[in-house]
Amino acid sequence: MEIQRQIFIFSEDITLVRELIGAAQVLAEGKPAILSALVIGGSTSVEQMQNTGVDRIYRLDTLPPDCLVEDIFQTLWGITQEIKPDYLVIGATTAGRLICGRLAARLNATALTDIQSMEFDAQGLLIRHMVFGGGAQRLERPLRQPVVMTIGKGQFEFQAAHSEKVAEVIPVAFTPPETRAILRERRELPPVSVNLAEAKRVVCPGRGIARREDLTMVEELAHSLGAEIACTRPLSEGLGWLPRERYIGISGAYIKADLYVGLGVSGQVQHTIGITDARVVVAINRDAEAPIFKQADYGIVADLYEVVPALIDALRSA
Amino acid sequence: MNIVVCLKITPDPEDLEIGPDGSVSTTHAEWKTGSFDLPALEAGVRLAEMHGGKVIALSAGTSQINQSKVRKDILSRGAEELVLVVDDALKDASTAETALVLEKAIRKLTDVQLVLFGEGSADLYFQQTGVQVGERLGWVTLNAVQDVRLLENEALEVQRIVEHELQVLDVPLPAVLCVTSDICEPRLASMREILRASKKTVFEWSLSDIGIEGLTPSVEIVKVMAPPRASRKGEMLSGSVEEMVSALVNNLRKDGVL
Numbered sequence: 001m002e003i004q005r006q007i008f009i010f011s012e013d014i015t016l017v018r019e020l021i022g023a024a025q026v027l028a029e030g031k032p033a034i035l036s037a038l039v040i041g042g043s044t045s046v047e048q049m050q051n052t053g054v055d056r057i058y059r060l061d062t063l064p065p066d067c068l069v070e071d072i073f074q075t076l077w078g079i080t081q082e083i084k085p086d087y088l089v090i091g092a093t094t095a096g097r098l099i100c101g102r103l104a105a106r107l108n109a110t111a112l113t114d115i116q117s118m119e120f121d122a123q124g125l126l127i128r129h130m131v132f133g134g135g136a137q138r139l140e141r142p143l144r145q146p147v148v149m150t151i152g153k154g155q156f157e158f159q160a161a162h163s164e165k166v167a168e169v170i171p172v173a174f175t176p177p178e179t180r181a182i183l184r185e186r187r188e189l190p191p192v193s194v195n196l197a198e199a200k201r202v203v204c205p206g207r208g209i210a211r212r213e214d215l216t217m218v219e220e221l222a223h224s225l226g227a228e229i230a231c232t233r234p235l236s237e238g239l240g241w242l243p244r245e246r247y248i249g250i251s252g253a254y255i256k257a258d259l260y261v262g263l264g265v266s267g268q269v270q271h272t273i274g275i276t277d278a279r280v281v282v283a284i285n286r287d288a289e290a291p292i293f294k295q296a297d298y299g300i301v302a303d304l305y306e307v308v309p310a311l312i313d314a315l316r317s318a
Numbered sequence: 319m320n321i322v323v324c325l326k327i328t329p330d331p332e333d334l335e336i337g338p339d340g341s342v343s344t345t346h347a348e349w350k351t352g353s354f355d356l357p358a359l360e361a362g363v364r365l366a367e368m369h370g371g372k373v374i375a376l377s378a379g380t381s382q383i384n385q386s387k388v389r390k391d392i393l394s395r396g397a398e399e400l401v402l403v404v405d406d407a408l409k410d411a412s413t414a415e416t417a418l419v420l421e422k423a424i425r426k427l428t429d430v431q432l433v434l435f436g437e438g439s440a441d442l443y444f445q446q447t448g449v450q451v452g453e454r455l456g457w458v459t460l461n462a463v464q465d466v467r468l469l470e471n472e473a474l475e476v477q478r479i480v481e482h483e484l485q486v487l488d489v490p491l492p493a494v495l496c497v498t499s500d501i502c503e504p505r506l507a508s509m510r511e512i513l514r515a516s517k518k519t520v521f522e523w524s525l526s527d528i529g530i531e532g533l534t535p536s537v538e539i540v541k542v543m544a545p546p547r548a549s550r551k552g553e554m555l556s557g558s559v560e561e562m563v564s565a566l567v568n569n570l571r572k573d574g575v576l
Contacts, residue, residue: 068487093480101447101449102453102459109414111412131441135331137542137543137545140537181476187483244500280575296551297573298555300554300562300566307563310560311567314564
């Protein structure tokens with residue numbers, strides 16, 4: 001009999017767990033595998049995982065108050081030493097990325113991050129993920145076992161077949177790390193003002209906007225379109241004109257809007273990767289050579305300072 | 319204390335060329351220090367300026383990273399020394415190999431208390447190498463750091479942004495921190511610093527200099543290709559501003575997106 005694959009999943013973000021199970025289903029290749037998960041929290045978290053095909057749920061009640069989620073590493077290490085998984089599937093949160101790296105380093109294993117898809121061929125697992133800021137995709141084959149990977153939101157669908165299997169729940173104790181950072185204070189950041197991923201229409205100023213006060217004109221256009229305001233990364237991180245959650249692209253937001261209007265956006269791939277799923281792309285830019293026009297449905301080569309007021313008028317009078 | 323700032327020197331992603339068959343080439347790309355790494359260098363230099371100590375910049379890669387323009391650029395931004403681990407075995411190195419090389423190089427340096435990384439490399443952005451180096455060194459390791467202050471008792475006060483929470487932490491030294499791009503704005507080198515840069519020391523180490531005899535790849539790169547692109551109409555509107563705007567509004571209405 002073939003040895004069953006051991007797959008281990010972890011995310012402190014319970015909303016990611018089903019997608020991790022989805023990824024684990026791919027990794028099992030339709031054969032019986034042993035799926036274990038570590039969960040932080042009470043019985044509701046455990047319930048959410050029951051009948052999903054998970055065999056064993058290692059449950060840690062709670063973390064000490066001055067500890068970080070990442071401090072679960074030593075506990076997690078203990079479990080992985082026990083079950084020796086072939087695949088460790090970690091949710092791609094900030095803590096998850098840190099845990100993934102530490103696991104990979106300690107296991108001298110392969111770390112594969114932000115996986116978009118996986119398949120098996122005759123020689124084994126192949127994964128696909130983005131490189132060059134979204135400019136390219138890379139197909140990779142891990143050459144060492146175990147494989148540690150992170151998976152982000154929206155990449156793997158959970159095949160929701162109800163499983164009769166009731167997972168064994170194994171309580172685990174927290175193993176404190178030898179040295180660690182001491183959490184002195186945690187503050188909720190002000191609620192995110194926008195969820196660009198959900199926006200129906202998006203207006204996106206880029207470097208073609210000369211002054212911060214010109215954003216008033218952009219706001220006016222957004223208002224007449226019923227659109228959210230996004231931006232390119234330099235406007236947010238470089239200039240600080242708009243908050244981080246409003247920039248589109250690699251490490252920023254990915255939109256699925258019906259309409260995207262780029263204002264003075266040059267269209268570098270790091271940005272345009274985030275608008276691939278927009279239904280209609282409009283580009284307004286003075287520079288006819290701007291790469292954004294190659295990815296636009298409608299292009300206007302003109303000064304945005306003339307086009308935007310005219311567009312606002314046209315939308316108002318309509 | 320010495321502060322090591324790890325930098326990745328890569329082909330500029332903006333110079334990526336996509337062939338008609340979807341192939342991707344970096345042959346004509348300019349090699350430079352990753353834009354996410356420069357804020358880490360600046361953060362290190364500011365700490366050294368405030369509290370003393372020396373910033374040593376460290377990078378590893380093939381002979382393509384060893385260019386005088388790149389070296390000068392790094393040294394004119396405030397690093398006192400530059401260590402380059404150069405070996406063509408580092409071509410397409412994955413995070414596991416790079417982390418091993420950086421760990422060994424850091425161990426060869428003396429009195430290092432703090433190692434800084436950017437949030438991710440310009441070419442791969444896997445956000446892994448820094449945390450792997452931290453684990454290999456066995457030091458306290460944090461990512462998503464957006465502020466670092468040195469406390470008097472040989473510890474750091476660190477602010478970290480984790481999803482929708484800000485954390486304030488006391489971090490014992492030695493430590494490895496991966497800092498976000500908004501930790502600080504990288505400086506523009508002054509004329510004086512540019513002149514001074516050519517007098518600074520660059521160490522070129524081979525893998526055997528740091529005790530590594532051969533690297534086993536942990537990942538095989540099977541294929542690199544352009545990502546699928548949505549097909550777009552590519553309709554360029556013409557005429558006066560008013561005509562173009564009115565054509566646009568009509569088209570958007572036809573498409574049912576207004």
